[in-house]
Amino acid sequence: MRLTEVLKKKKKRLLSIDFGQAFTKIAYIELTPEGIVVLDYSLKKINLSEKDWPAVTGYINNFLKANSIPEKEAHLTISDFDSVYIKHLLLPAVRREEILEAIKWQIKPELPFNFEGSIVDWQVVKEYADEEGAKNITVMCAFANPEIINKYLSAVRECNLAPVRISSAPFNYACILSRLKNIPSTIAVLDIGHNNATVSIYCNNKLNFMRNLAFSSDKLTRSLTSTLMSDKGKIELSYEQAEELKIDFGIPADESGILKDNIRAIHVVSLMRPVLEGLTRETRRSFDYFTSTFKERSPSFLYVTGGGANLKNVEQYLARELNLNVSKLPLPDCINTQKIDKERLSRDEAQMASLLGAVLAGPEEINLLPQEIKTQKIEFVQKVSLRVVTIALAAIFLFLLFIFNFQLHDYKKRLRTARIHLETIANIRDIKQKIGVKAGLIKTIQKDRIPAGALLKLLSTIIGQNIVLDDLSLDQGSHTLILKGSVSVNEGTAEAVLADFIKRIKASTFFTQASLIASQNTGGIQEFEIKCDLSH
Template sequence: MKTTFAIKFKNTMLEFLALFGRKPQKFLAIDFSQALTGIIYVESSGDGLKLLAYDIQKVLPAGARNEETAVNFIKAFLEKNSIEEKDVLLSISDVDSVVIKFLTMPFIPEKEIRGAAKWKLRDVIPFDLEQSVIDWQFVGDYVDEEGTKNRGMIFIVAMKEIIDHYLLIVNKCNLDPLGITGSSFNYANLLPYVPNNPKVSAVLDVDYKGSTLSIYSNNKLNFVRRLPISWEKLTQSLTEVIVSGEGKIELSRDEAENIENTFGIPEDEKQVVQDKVQATQVISLLRPLLEALVRDLKFSFQYFASNFNSEAPASLYLAGGGSHLKNLDKYLGKELDLPVSYLLLPACVDVQILNKEKLAESDQKKIINALGAAFSGPGAINLLPPKVRAKKEEQIQRMVLRLSAMTGAAIFFLLLLSAQFQVHDYKNRVKNAQVHLKAIAEINELRSKIQLKEDLVEKIREKRTPVAGVLKVISVFVPPELVLEELSLDQGRHDLTLKGTISAVENVAEEILINFMQRLESSPFFDEVGLVSSQRAEPVQKFEISVELGY
């Protein structure tokens, strides 16, 4: 349960990182086969890849596992191409150390699959299952003759000793393994990019010591069978003694490999292949192996169609180091009566950065497995041991937690800034509202005064002096020190007499009185304001004013 959660968490986080373009774009892929070690350096580019660099090294002697040689080869490649990236995908193309098997399993909880598979695999795996690494993929659901629903699954089992060997190599190169896969699964990643690829197709991977036939339905691996033909056996067959009218001829291993690469399966039987060696003699040496290969392929196709309730493969692709036997594609195409071609780089692989419009076909064949591994996506087969996976998942979880903390802090900071901005905004709004309220109050006050004056003017126009209105107008101009004691209004003469006192010393009182009279006179409602009397009566100044109304 914990492992399942961690894997789902990892995939979810990788999708999250991809939204921000933070998923690692450049990485390495290394294919370890029995005869070759191929390494590529690629960059993700949309739905394809950019091939930035590659190299190939022969394993000598073939089938040997020389740790030091492999480490030196990889380090030299990294140094030559100034590569700082550490992420690497591994592919193990070793038929002696890796077994792929289709099994029909009942519907059981995922945590029980491994145990049930070991029980079924114990008789078909040539090495100790307890010292192995196992992974699987679902193929499809099937209903047997009794109506029971079962699940078809492809299992891959690898010797832990071999896995540890290759992990030690990459660790010594300071590389970080992302995953380990196998050739049959790599080819499934490439088939979607093959033009006009049929629904059911097959790939024949000819390696140094053996061959693997993989059959795919809808580009998904369904069936795997090991075949006896190999590059080693083809080479050995050509080193056998040739008896002719001119005596016995025996080719060396180098001469045999040269014939395989240069002439392969001769198309012209009259052709002289090398010195006194005729094409017919080469064909006679290769015929037993080739005919056995054709029989095995036909039987495998028929078996698949019959047992998987499917059509037979409509196309065959060749891959692996032993597939370089010249004209092998033409020979198999004729004998099997179906299209046969080499599995080469898909069009979505950009090689322009290498200053080559098109890679040599021989190089494409040698790095095709590593490229297939580079196209691995979520849910791909992964033979990393459980301890290594757990360690990587812990690293990912720590990275996720670190990223989550940083994201949380960033969100909190943004929320804090937003809150401060809103507080500042609301303060400005309150301040503006207060200014508006003050302006409105002043406007209302002014409107009240204007309304009083308008009412007064209207009544005056009606030839009637409103006493209340006159008092309101006068009250606006009365200063605090001045007290009106008497007001006499003559409606007929439109005269107004004001009497009162001013609480101030004499000179100040006179100044206040003058200002009061000037303010009255400035009003449009009073035409003339005159001082009748002003005398000192300690502690106040008494006065009398005569005002002539303007209406």
């Protein structure tokens, strides 16, 4: 199995924590090639304006224990705009390394805290030329008070977590929008929180403008605590009763209807109207300012998010008053929520967009993590990278060493085999030389010799059936052959048999002459001796 396949099996998991003025949210997330999987999440109302940090750390620790989370990496979102200041700036086109200095001189007078020592990050969202041809850039900047940021970091570290990114909700929404399909190029997001509301405008999924509005879900609830008219006369609702009425009925669509406790819808609308009209008025002014200042089109679509997005009929009200298409900000397909209960998700989804969008941010997005922590992280990554490279090089070296040893062993084995073959070939060569010597010797010996085998084979073909050879004497030197034998017939017939035998000998090419040198009859058997001269 390859190393990459082993690493792929272990999917990365991390935490996303969103600190708001009224709510703290946390999600346990698993990264996948397709996007992210939400393993679990939690929302809790914690008033950070009262600096209740023990409640925050206790809440985070309880979530970690409940899910048995060993991971330490955390993405932080600070949605408290008293802590993070976001501003769009129009600057002359300068070199990238000079942009920060240009930002400093333009923002310093209006920054609510000291610029020196503050945490700053920025991104260029547009480059253009003005009417005179001068090149300019639009920059979105985020500034954070280091003292406040360190308090958030201390709370997270107290939970043994390691923050890797700090962002803010408007930038997180850009990460959500960039993964939605078939949306207009210019779009607005209205974030209605418990204590505040913001409207952000995005061009090509980049934040171009953000403004705080004098509206909140809490203000709408408090508007209902004024005197209401009912069939029973004037009544005054407590904050809790007003909140319940708002949750149950939202913005009444039918002003002639009766709500609960004989409260008329028209009276509820009349109390809500000043606050709602302030919302639509400020939103419309924000759009007008954006189009006149940035020379861009006004947004043609408005997404609503945050806890206030759950207000019944808020989409219809805003669509009617602003003459826009309005809907809740959805979660893109790359965010898998199948492990979450559908009913629970339906209730909380509007408050999770920023929390989940933070994890989708790329390296080019805004990061308000203090520089010293970034440096530590870079050094850590460099150390880890160096360690990984060292291990990889060591592994490669060991592998090459193994291959070298294997090849060396193979070459030694081949060398031994070659030596054996060489020795065998040498032995064969020696044997061949010896055989050659012997063959030459035999050839020398056999030179000018009469082939005895061929001679015997010839005699066997010409000898008569009554003739028996008893002795053959071959003299190689004189080239003579003496044949001694007998003929088992009577004496008169024996002479004819011998004459015929001698005739056959003479007819052979082996012999030049054949003569009978002795013949006598002994006991009825004719014995003879014939001398033959050989031609070879």
